[in-house]
Amino acid sequence: MRSIAVINQKGGVGKTTSAVNLSAALAEAGKRVCLLDLDPQAHASLHLGVSMPAGESMYEVLCCDASIASARTWINDNLALVPANLDLAAAEMELACEVGREVILKDRLEADEEPFDFLILDCPPSLGVLTINALVAVQEVFLPLQPHFLALHGLSKLLRTIEVVSRRLNNQLRLSGVALCMFDSNTRLAAEVSSDVDEFFTATKSQGGIFSRARFFETRIRRNVRLAEAPSFGKSIFQYAPQSNGAEDYLQLAHEVLHQFEEQAVAA
Numbered sequence: 001m002r003s004i005a006v007i008n009q010k011g012g013v014g015k016t017t018s019a020v021n022l023s024a025a026l027a028e029a030g031k032r033v034c035l036l037d038l039d040p041q042a043h044a045s046l047h048l049g050v051s052m053p054a055g056e057s058m059y060e061v062l063c064c065d066a067s068i069a070s071a072r073t074w075i076n077d078n079l080a081l082v083p084a085n086l087d088l089a090a091a092e093m094e095l096a097c098e099v100g101r102e103v104i105l106k107d108r109l110e111a112d113e114e115p116f117d118f119l120i121l122d123c124p125p126s127l128g129v130l131t132i133n134a135l136v137a138v139q140e141v142f143l144p145l146q147p148h149f150l151a152l153h154g155l156s157k158l159l160r161t162i163e164v165v166s167r168r169l170n171n172q173l174r175l176s177g178v179a180l181c182m183f184d185s186n187t188r189l190a191a192e193v194s195s196d197v198d199e200f201f202t203a204t205k206s207q208g209g210i211f212s213r214a215r216f217f218e219t220r221i222r223r224n225v226r227l228a229e230a231p232s233f234g235k236s237i238f239q240y241a242p243q244s245n246g247a248e249d250y251l252q253l254a255h256e257v258l259h260q261f262e263e264q265a266v267a268a
Contacts, residue, residue: 003138014181019122024236025254027078031117040089049234059087105133147193183220
């Protein structure tokens with residue numbers, strides 16, 4: 001099973017949209033996918049039509065010894081969701097003095113026996129306890145970026161956090177993918193940012209380490225109004241507008257992710 005944390009400490013860069021629609025695209029491709037909503041805003045849950053979890057949620061999983069299975073709800077045959085709600089906002093404080101707080105999610109996931117091909121975590125736009133739990137529990141990090149200067153600002157701090165977690169808490173953690181979201185090919189800024197990011201990660205490959213296997217995905221997630229509309233209907237882009245550019249882009253991104261997995265398997 002590939003376990004992937006979708007993370008960016010800056011909000012509004014397409015993080016949740018990418019986590020939800022990449023999960024849905026992989027499910028469309030026949031893979032069994034479990035999406036965990038670790039954001040107290042619960043936007044991933046709302047995006048898939050789960051506004052008020054009927055039973056347990058990520059809060060109970062992290063703070064009340066609930067199992068992943070007890071909180072999981074199935075969206076369709078291949079896609080499952082462990083939803084969040086506003087209670088999760090209290091988890092940061094409740095876990096602050098907990099011994100071993102960084103590995104709680106990892107322990108819950110290891111106890112879950114349901115087989116999946118992909119585990120995708122939608123992380124909050126911060127670098128607190130919830131995000132650290134995600135980074136300790138997964139093997140890979142996907143980084144959605146908006147081609148904008150402010151979206152790049154603070155990127156070094158995020159990469160530093162990933163590096164520290166890899167060294168101290170999870171030596172299997174790697175940055176494996178970077179995707180540009182809200183891309184507008186008609187602007188010079190988008191082209192410049194794309195070039196800068198490509199050069200940066202090309203340079204890091206030669207240095208080895210946790211960033212050496214990072215793929216700068218060729219797929220660009222274009223600006224698309226259908227992607228913005230889909231959450232208000234509680235649907236992924238494939239349910240809401242399957243013929244849209246947004247659906248096409250995320251399906252293409254999913255194909256790149258699957259191809260990346262095949263390459264890693266051959267290399268191994």
